[in-house]
Amino acid sequence: MAFSSFRGGIHPPDKKELSSEKPISATKPPARVIIPLSQHLGAPCKPVVTMDQKVKKGEMIGEPAGFVSAPVHASVSGGVIAIGEFLNAMGRMVPSVVIENDGNEEWSMLKDHPDYMNLSPDEMREKIRNAGIVGMGGAAFPTVVKLSPPKEKPIDTVILNGAECEPYLTADYRLMLEKPFEVVEGLKVLIKVLGVQRGFIGIENNKPEAVKSLKKAAQGENSVEVCSLPTKYPQGAEKMLIKTITGREVPPRALPMDVRVVVQNISTAVAVFEAVRYGKPLIERVVTVTGEGIYQPKNLLTKIGTLVSQLIEDCGGIKGENLKVISGGPMMGFALSSLEIPVTKGTSGIVVLAESDIVHMESFGPCIRCGRCIDICPMGLMPSMLSIYAEKGFYEGAKEYGLFDCFECGSCAFVCPSKRPIVQLIRLAKSQVKP
Amino acid sequence: MEITKKPFIVSVSPHIRSDETTARIMWSVSACLLPAAVMGAYFFGPRAVLTVSLCVIASVLSEHLYQKALKKPSTVRDGSAFLTGLLLGLNLPPSAPFYLSLIGSFVAIIITKQLFGGLGYNIFNPALIGRAFLVISFPKLMTVWSEPTAAFILLDAKTTATPLGILKEEGPAKLIQVFGDQLNLYAQLITGHRAGSIGETSAVALLIGAAFLLYKRYITWHIPLSFLGTAAVIAWIIGGTDSLFTGDPLLHLFSGGMILGAFFMATDYVTSPSMKSGQIVFGAGCGFLTMLIRLKGGYPEGVMFAILIMNAFAPLIDRGFQSKFFGAGKK
Numbered sequence A: 001m002a003f004s005s006f007r008g009g010i011h012p013p014d015k016k017e018l019s020s021e022k023p024i025s026a027t028k029p030p031a032r033v034i035i036p037l038s039q040h041l042g043a044p045c046k047p048v049v050t051m052d053q054k055v056k057k058g059e060m061i062g063e064p065a066g067f068v069s070a071p072v073h074a075s076v077s078g079g080v081i082a083i084g085e086f087l088n089a090m091g092r093m094v095p096s097v098v099i100e101n102d103g104n105e106e107w108s109m110l111k112d113h114p115d116y117m118n119l120s121p122d123e124m125r126e127k128i129r130n131a132g133i134v135g136m137g138g139a140a141f142p143t144v145v146k147l148s149p150p151k152e153k154p155i156d157t158v159i160l161n162g163a164e165c166e167p168y169l170t171a172d173y174r175l176m177l178e179k180p181f182e183v184v185e186g187l188k189v190l191i192k193v194l195g196v197q198r199g200f201i202g203i204e205n206n207k208p209e210a211v212k213s214l215k216k217a218a219q220g221e222n223s224v225e226v227c228s229l230p231t232k233y234p235q236g237a238e239k240m241l242i243k244t245i246t247g248r249e250v251p252p253r254a255l256p257m258d259v260r261v262v263v264q265n266i267s268t269a270v271a272v273f274e275a276v277r278y279g280k281p282l283i284e285r286v287v288t289v290t291g292e293g294i295y296q297p298k299n300l301l302t303k304i305g306t307l308v309s310q311l312i313e314d315c316g317g318i319k320g321e322n323l324k325v326i327s328g329g330p331m332m333g334f335a336l337s338s339l340e341i342p343v344t345k346g347t348s349g350i351v352v353l354a355e356s357d358i359v360h361m362e363s364f365g366p367c368i369r370c371g372r373c374i375d376i377c378p379m380g381l382m383p384s385m386l387s388i389y390a391e392k393g394f395y396e397g398a399k400e401y402g403l404f405d406c407f408e409c410g411s412c413a414f415v416c417p418s419k420r421p422i423v424q425l426i427r428l429a430k431s432q433v434k435p
Numbered sequence B: 001m002e003i004t005k006k007p008f009i010v011s012v013s014p015h016i017r018s019d020e021t022t023a024r025i026m027w028s029v030s031a032c033l034l035p036a037a038v039m040g041a042y043f044f045g046p047r048a049v050l051t052v053s054l055c056v057i058a059s060v061l062s063e064h065l066y067q068k069a070l071k072k073p074s075t076v077r078d079g080s081a082f083l084t085g086l087l088l089g090l091n092l093p094p095s096a097p098f099y100l101s102l103i104g105s106f107v108a109i110i111i112t113k114q115l116f117g118g119l120g121y122n123i124f125n126p127a128l129i130g131r132a133f134l135v136i137s138f139p140k141l142m143t144v145w146s147e148p149t150a151a152f153i154l155l156d157a158k159t160t161a162t163p164l165g166i167l168k169e170e171g172p173a174k175l176i177q178v179f180g181d182q183l184n185l186y187a188q189l190i191t192g193h194r195a196g197s198i199g200e201t202s203a204v205a206l207l208i209g210a211a212f213l214l215y216k217r218y219i220t221w222h223i224p225l226s227f228l229g230t231a232a233v234i235a236w237i238i239g240g241t242d243s244l245f246t247g248d249p250l251l252h253l254f255s256g257g258m259i260l261g262a263f264f265m266a267t268d269y270v271t272s273p274s275m276k277s278g279q280i281v282f283g284a285g286c287g288f289l290t291m292l293i294r295l296k297g298g299y300p301e302g303v304m305f306a307i308l309i310m311n312a313f314a315p316l317i318d319r320g321f322q323s324k325f326f327g328a329g330k331k
Helices: A121-130 A171-178 A180-194 A208-217 A238-246 A266-278 A308-314 A372-376 A383-392 A395-400 A411-415 A422-432 B022-032 B034-069 B080-090 B098-116 B126-137 B163-170 B172-178 B182-191 B203-215 B222-238 B249-253 B258-265 B276-296 B303-320
Strands: A024-026 A032-036 A060-063 A078-087 A093-101 A157-162 A198-204 A224-229 A261-265 A284-290 A298-303 A324-327 A334-336 A349-353
Touching: A024 A171, A032 A078, A060 A093, A121 A180, A121 A266, A157 A180, A157 A238, A157 A266, A171 A180, A171 A208, A171 A266, A171 A284, A180 A198, A180 A208, A180 A224, A180 A261, A180 A266, A198 A208, A198 A238, A208 A224, A224 A238, A238 A261, A261 A266, A266 A284, A284 A308, A298 A308, A308 A324, A308 A349, A372 A383, A372 A411, A383 A395, A383 A411, A383 A422, A395 A422, A411 A422, B022 B034, B022 B080, B022 B203, B034 B080, B034 B098, B034 B203, B080 B098, B080 B126, B080 B258, B098 B126, B126 B303, B163 B172, B172 B182, B182 B203, B182 B249, B203 B258, B222 B249, B222 B258, B222 B276, B249 B258, B258 B276, B258 B303, B276 B303
Parallel strands: A024 A298, A157 A198, A157 A261, A198 A224, A284 A349
Antiparallel strands: A032 A093, A078 A093, A284 A298, A324 A334, A324 A349
8 A cells, every 4th residue: 555645844954873783782780860740741650659759660659630640650669769850851840759769679569461462452451551651752742631632522543653754763663663562562452542443553554564564573463554655854743644555634733543543652552561561650761872982882671750861861972062962863852951851651752962063043144935834834834934923023914824733853954055943933922922 | 070160051952054145145145146147247347346346335334334334243254345335336337437336235234234224224225225316317438338248348349239229219120120030039038138228138047046046955946936937928918019018028138137136136125025925926016017117107227216116015915925924713
């Protein structure tokens, strides 16, 4: 089946070769972990542990406060040595629990359930909720919320997002190669929870090995289809992925469920499988540590709360000066000011860019109206107009140009020959007006 | 482990950028005009070289001095002033006295571009306003056309009429008579062995540059094709002397500033619409107005005024042809 893609998009250098052939390996056990109580979109958790309390690996340390929320669990066993505010990747201070690792790796509540496919959808949902699973592609939206659509929004399709269209990142790629069975089983769980007939796994066609691996794992599964998609950033954006695979367009400001689709990330599917089968909470994930500024790029299975500085140490350190350290991918990730920041459920990668790869934005030119950004905007917006309106302070006017339809994929700023900080200007405008 | 003591660079995403820059675009377009400039020098001699050089130098200097005077950073490195000067020079008659180059450059850079806010903010194509100012202020000097000598001599060449001038004053029969036969007329128009502005005469040289611009996607087909297509259709329908549908579209496409205008002037990013759909309307408007002026107006040539008039409509066209939001109107 050939797919016609969404309109627009760009082809940045993908640089995946730095880490794509590095099998997943475990990070050295951290001496301590800093676990933010807010790693997801939605209400932060309330801490349920006290200072000096001993906790086991997998024990809940923060309980969800509200429907759109997800519990957090201890990723190591040991003692709670601090509860307070710590810096996160977005540069904000967030309530966090610090646990000193006693090195015993003592688990709580693991329980194998080989007959997991016979659980009822509600039982599965409960396990996913209790495991604290969130979207692991970056946005960290609580998974169980996506799996509990309101009655008036029937779902008929589940899509696993294996596009991994961000340059440099290879965590999902490695999972697709090394844990294809878990990916497919995770998808089957999602299919059952949502009561749909079909599930798709969308993979960009620049990852033929992953397509092959999953096709093999999905052999004989009538409900699962592995799709090889055109390679184009941002193919992995929910709306773009849905458009490419189903032909449906999510209307402005609407959600995938409005076109009867639920999208989940590859890592999330593996976490869903592990939660339903073993009752394992989301306490570790694969993080790609890569970039020209890293001596030995790796795909590291990392405990949530491990500091970025330790990941980098595990990869032989950083080379050069004037570096940029990014949490996530280079198109949509956050630049870190410090390495003493914990890995969270949404951290897909740590990318260290050398100075030569960074375009400094100390000065930028005027918009020359070349129209490149309009040609490539996957949302069909006119980023040039948005940037001009925002620059001049006409924030209300920017709304008529679809300000809040922009999901900040960064394609416009990538192609802009005047090097205008279009995404920054759009964020500024968004912060100044109500949708 | 030793961690660098220097702070990390922090900025908003995206953290990688394409290597395309405004300067590279401007210098590339200038480079694509080189074949036409060389042909201009070949046909019209040192006078032409001097005129074009003066325009380039005066334009770049105007921009630099204006920005120095206003204590702004100089932007001459971005190549846009160079390109404006080059386009202006290529749009002047070979025999234009040196002060026309200076005045035209001043009007183009200072009045049309800088006083409106500089690159990106001008409403009209600077080089064309520079030329229009000269055409209106010095009508005589701007319509003295040297005969192409192709001998690179310093002597003042004989003057003659442009093909469009002959067409306007004496009709198509005379034009063919002047060039011998129809085939020879086409040949001369395509190579550029005819009277006209320095850089507009050689269609083949211009098309080589245009092909590169299209190949590099610095321009797209939308404006040139709708411009030339509309002009050709109108020339064919009402360009004939006897009845409808007897006009000669090729003659109109390859004479005057049609090729130069359609590929290098109407496609100016700043002064044309941003949306592809709007660009087609814009190009069609340019073609229509050009032919209207050529066939029914007082001037033998209409490219310059046509583009300038459409420049004025570009913001309005942009308003009418906005992008379609993803998901809008679909469920």
